[in-house]
Amino acid sequence: MVQFKNIFTGNETRDYKRATTSQKSVRAGGKHNDLDSVGYDVRHHTFFEMLGNFSFGDYFKEEAINYAWEVVTKEFDIPKDRLAVTVYHTDEVARNIWRKVSGLPEDRIINIATKDNFWQMGDTGPCGYCSEIFFDHGEQVWGGLPGTPEEDGDRWIEIWNLVFDEFEDLPDGSRIELKQKCIDTGMGLERISAILQGVHSNFETDMFQHLIKAIADIANTDPNGPLQASHNVIADHLRAISFLIADGVLPSNEGRGYVLRRIMRRAMRHAYMLGVKEPMIYKLLPVLQQEMGEAYPELYTRETLIKETIEIEEERFGRTLDKGLHLLDEEIAKLPSGAKLSGETAFRLYDTYGFPLDLTQDALKNKKIEVDVDGFNVCMEKQKAEARKNWAGSGDEGVEKVWYGIKDKCGATEFLGYNTLKADGEIKALVQDGQEVDAVTAGKFELVANQTPFYAERGGQVGDIGTIISKNFKAEVYDTKRKLDTVFVHCCKMIEGEAKVDEFANFEVNKENLQRDDFLSQLYTLDRCPWYTLPV
Numbered sequence: 001m002v003q004f005k006n007i008f009t010g011n012e013t014r015d016y017k018r019a020t021t022s023q024k025s026v027r028a029g030g031k032h033n034d035l036d037s038v039g040y041d042v043r044h045h046t047f048f049e050m051l052g053n054f055s056f057g058d059y060f061k062e063e064a065i066n067y068a069w070e071v072v073t074k075e076f077d078i079p080k081d082r083l084a085v086t087v088y089h090t091d092e093v094a095r096n097i098w099r100k101v102s103g104l105p106e107d108r109i110i111n112i113a114t115k116d117n118f119w120q121m122g123d124t125g126p127c128g129y130c131s132e133i134f135f136d137h138g139e140q141v142w143g144g145l146p147g148t149p150e151e152d153g154d155r156w157i158e159i160w161n162l163v164f165d166e167f168e169d170l171p172d173g174s175r176i177e178l179k180q181k182c183i184d185t186g187m188g189l190e191r192i193s194a195i196l197q198g199v200h201s202n203f204e205t206d207m208f209q210h211l212i213k214a215i216a217d218i219a220n221t222d223p224n225g226p227l228q229a230s231h232n233v234i235a236d237h238l239r240a241i242s243f244l245i246a247d248g249v250l251p252s253n254e255g256r257g258y259v260l261r262r263i264m265r266r267a268m269r270h271a272y273m274l275g276v277k278e279p280m281i282y283k284l285l286p287v288l289q290q291e292m293g294e295a296y297p298e299l300y301t302r303e304t305l306i307k308e309t310i311e312i313e314e315e316r317f318g319r320t321l322d323k324g325l326h327l328l329d330e331e332i333a334k335l336p337s338g339a340k341l342s343g344e345t346a347f348r349l350y351d352t353y354g355f356p357l358d359l360t361q362d363a364l365k366n367k368k369i370e371v372d373v374d375g376f377n378v379c380m381e382k383q384k385a386e387a388r389k390n391w392a393g394s395g396d397e398g399v400e401k402v403w404y405g406i407k408d409k410c411g412a413t414e415f416l417g418y419n420t421l422k423a424d425g426e427i428k429a430l431v432q433d434g435q436e437v438d439a440v441t442a443g444k445f446e447l448v449a450n451q452t453p454f455y456a457e458r459g460g461q462v463g464d465i466g467t468i469i470s471k472n473f474k475a476e477v478y479d480t481k482r483k484l485d486t487v488f489v490h491c492c493k494m495i496e497g498e499a500k501v502d503e504f505a506n507f508e509v510n511k512e513n514l515q516r517d518d519f520l521s522q523l524y525t526l527d528r529c530p531w532y533t534l535p536v
């Protein structure tokens, strides 16, 4: 629903009040992170397709529940006795509607008091109570109804979440009511496909089976044997990797690029477990294109980019993967039973061999060994402090020092400019005359946001120019610079109003003045996100 956020909050209006969507979703970082589960249960992916219907101040709870029940029981013909629904424990309205609409027995309309039934997009933004629909895959599968101790099993699987957006969380921690009540629903295509194809696992559906067969053919393995999970992981990760790259994300050590790198390296370790020591994942792209290329033409238009990016990363990491795994084996052999892997070892694997922490954790999962994550973080902090000390001695202090603090506080800026020239961002820091400030009312200043479509050149060249506008101010961006490699700094001139930290604003690049190199402008000319919305 991120793309509709401003419509929900009333900051933007469109000429339609209802929409349906089929959209790509990645859950491998941030608030919704399913990476650890992928490959080990039947229902979580790093990348999946979410189907949804939306109302912007049009229909609300009653209609949304009616529509969902009709689709599930009439269109999909799923028998009622295999369904259960949840409601937020105080949401009597939803409970009563479900009673009336579904006729489900009381014990199949389950009150949930946790955040599972209170949906939040992120720390800020629209939110509200939600109601989820679950399907029973049968008593032969371990698991229980939502709210029971066995709820995490794969028997009762959530297929559809109906969110009744009534509130908005603001950056100052307060919660206000939305001016208009909205509906936002999400159904996982892979989960509903499994049900409609009469199989239990998403990985048993046709599209995954084709990918898994291709993996088993290359590796010469039995996809249903003891290494089944590794086949599933690679099939899953191939999709996430390919779509992220197609959307302009490239592997790097921070931000989205690191989410991608983690997924890629995790997939590579599983390929290694299948006994494949040479790059193989890039070879699977044609099978993915066959399965999904018709719906997602970017798999073809960005074929070279996807293939080469994967192959290069496979080659690069392949050189250290083997050595790192040997080191890991040696360290495990030394561990007394029940002990954790030390933070120092996990950090050495990270720093010297390029093992993301979750790859090490994944490698130890089957052996039921944990990693001392606190110890790992201490090592990481130590290294950062060391880098800072070295940098501080390099001469160019003064004004620049401010950026170290900002980088520590705000992290890397997410660059959105491969796909869009206009986007919302949250102002994370403001700098005027070399000092960090909370607000700016006039003159020249620098602005850092959590994300931006503005491209920041390194080393003296001109970055993107354009405007930043919010309800409270308007500023001209006359240059965009990069500090400490990953902090994108908008060099601004205030036109009117007051800009404040933590405020949301709209960032728009001036198209006429794009100064980016060929590679970027090439990506630019390709159509952007055509998969978002289909007004009804």
Ligand code: ATP
Pocket (backbone or CB within 6 Å): 027, 034, 043, 044, 045, 046, 047, 048, 050, 158, 159, 160, 161, 186, 187, 188, 189, 190, 191
């Ligand atoms: P779960 O509790 O199973 O992780 P969720 O509550 O996190 O699900 P929602 O955030 O409500 O899921 O997302 C809406 C729908 O998207 C879910 O009902 C499910 O069908 C699908 N979905 C969510 N996460 C995943 C995932 N990682 N892989 C595949 N489908 C998913």
Ligand code: MG
Pocket (backbone or CB within 6 Å): 032, 034
């Ligand atoms: Mg989840």
